[in-house]
Amino acid sequence: MVLVINQETFDDAVSENINEFGMEIEEAINDAVKQFEAQGVNLGNIIKDNMRLQVESTQDLKNALSTLRDHTQLKTVISTSELQEQIAIVKRECDKSIPYRVFAAKEGAYNILLQLLTKDAQDDTVIKESLRAFISLMTKQPDLLEDKGVQTIIRLLSQEKDAEVQKLLLKWVKECCIMHEMNRQNIFKADILDHLKLLLKNADSSLIRDVLGVLRTLVLDDDVRVEFGKAHDHARVIASDTLSSITALLTKFEMDELLVSDLLSTISALLVRTEFCQTVEAAGGLDTIKHAIIVFQDKDKLTRQCFKVLKALAGNDEVKIHIIQNGFAPLIISSLDCNKNSSTTATLGLGCIAALTLRCAENSKAFFEAGAPELIYDCMRIHSNDANVQKNASWAIRNMVSRSRYQCEKFLDLGVETILKMNLKKFVNHEFDAKSALRDLGCDVNLKEEWTGSGGLLTTQSKKI
Structure with a gap:
């Protein structure tokens, strides 16, 4: 712990x-x-x-919170314009740094803003300003959320039709969920998924991106204070209810680069069970992913998302075979070749190749014929000092040749043995990966025996029942 x-x-x-x-x-x-x-x-x-x-001035923040507190407690009546001005001051001060946000919280900013969302619920301008201030207040400070805040979120999501208010609400929810497991669980238990599903069906592309952002935060496992979270449970429920519709959106918005990237990222996060891979395929996911990898081949970020989702889909052995049967091998090689100078993209691309060739000789053959050995060597050479690239390259080599020994000569001719042996010295934590690749390439390698018996006989005792 x-x-x-x-x-x-x-x-x-x-x-x-x-x-x-x-x-x-x-x-x-x-x-x-x-x-x-x-x-x-x-x-x-x-x-x-x-x-x-x-040692820093907080007087402006104190004054603004005092004015807003008097308004919520009906001690004073101020105009809408002045109300907006005071809320804007709170936001501005909270945007300065985390210490200002902590100070604002100690001065009661959370309860004041929550009361504004109730007291002035008929005024969209005040609601928008209050939500903007809430987002600033709770950035990296999600502990403030409590039951009343969760209820307010759900109430506003069910009532508000204004797209800007909905976007601000979703951004607030996202800040509440990052690095806070209990907030995620409480928000999820409040049936937020029902409201998110409706937005997925009816919203425009900009709002859908915010919905997807919330879905991804609901399946995070980033709270160090909690030993066991419910990320997997949340992902399972969300995937069961939304994965087909999210996959269908890839076709509807196939030319929207930013939304396609978010859709692929969300699909990857939700593929926590092997049957969900088949759900994506059944919904036409392979065709839309192929379209994305072709159209946006020179877009580094989107290429990475394609590699991520293909690696996740390879978790299902049938889908893994279908991916290559659908002609993905040359597309993956071409996309990786275009973006190989990025260490992050190289890492994900090599990981994708490794996943798709694991225990699958036919897939390995397709990648071999598409020029994978040369590209793997190029990535290793370009990123010779990047441990993650070298580790994933080792996996890709090992998985490609383990059931296709005829490929070993090609890899050895390119010079991967030299790089792998250098990696043994440079990356001690990844020694096993490099040695596994060398072993399957047929190279001389000193394998470490992790456990040996003492030579004694094993004995068992039987107990009469």
Whole structure:
């Protein structure tokens, strides 16, 4: 279990360094960080420069929150324009840095903004400004969300028809879900999926991108404070309800580069079970992915998404065969060749080749004939110091030749043996990957025996029942 602390504990340690030991604020923060890290504490959820607010001005923020608080408590009546102006100040101050957002939260900004969304619910301009402020307030500060906030999100999603309000709501939801497992679970249990499915059917491309962003955050597993999350469960339910319709959107918006990229990314995130790969294929996914990889071949980011989703689809052995039967091997090689100078794209492309050729000689043959050995060698040569590229290249080589020994000579003629042996020295953590590729290429390699018995006889005891 990862050791974590809350913000207050960290702030107290910094204050002690300042007050008890006379440190300057920068020195106090650095010392606190070193002390906690030495104890094995994960500080990923901690705002390390929070105490700097002691020496920074927060008067504008205090005044704006005070004015808004009086308005929500009916102590004063202010015009809509002034109301918007005060909310905008809160947003502006929260946008400055995380410490300002923490300070705003301590001053009650969350409850004030939540009350504005209820009290002024008939005024779309106030709602929009309040949501913008909420997004700023809760960026990297999702702990603020509670039951009333979840209920407000669902209520507004069910009532609001204004596209801009819907987009802001979805962005707020996304900030609430990032790095916060309990928020994800609570929002999911509030049946947000029912509202997201409706938006997928009826929204324009811009709003659909925000819906997809929320779906992806609901299946994240990024909260270090929680040992076991429900990312897989959420993905299973979402995929069962939406995967076919999401795949169909690839055809509807096939020329929209940004949306196609988001659709492919979402499909990849939802392919957590082998039967979902068949769902995508049945919905015409292979044809639309082929269209995307051809039309957007020179678009590095979209090419990466194509590689990701094809690798995920290769998790189903039948779909893996169908992918290559549909002529993907030369397309993957061509796309990777166009973008091979990017280490990230090279890593994903080689990983895609490795997944599609795993235990499948026919797929390996198709890649071999499409020129995969030369391209794999090029990627290894170009990114000779990138551990991830070299690791995935090792996998691709191993999977291609393991059941197709006739390919070994080609790889050896290109010079991959030299690179693989250099990798043994350069990348100690990936020694096994390089040795596996060398072994299957027929090269001399000293394989380490992980476990040996002591030579004694194994004995068992039977128990009469």
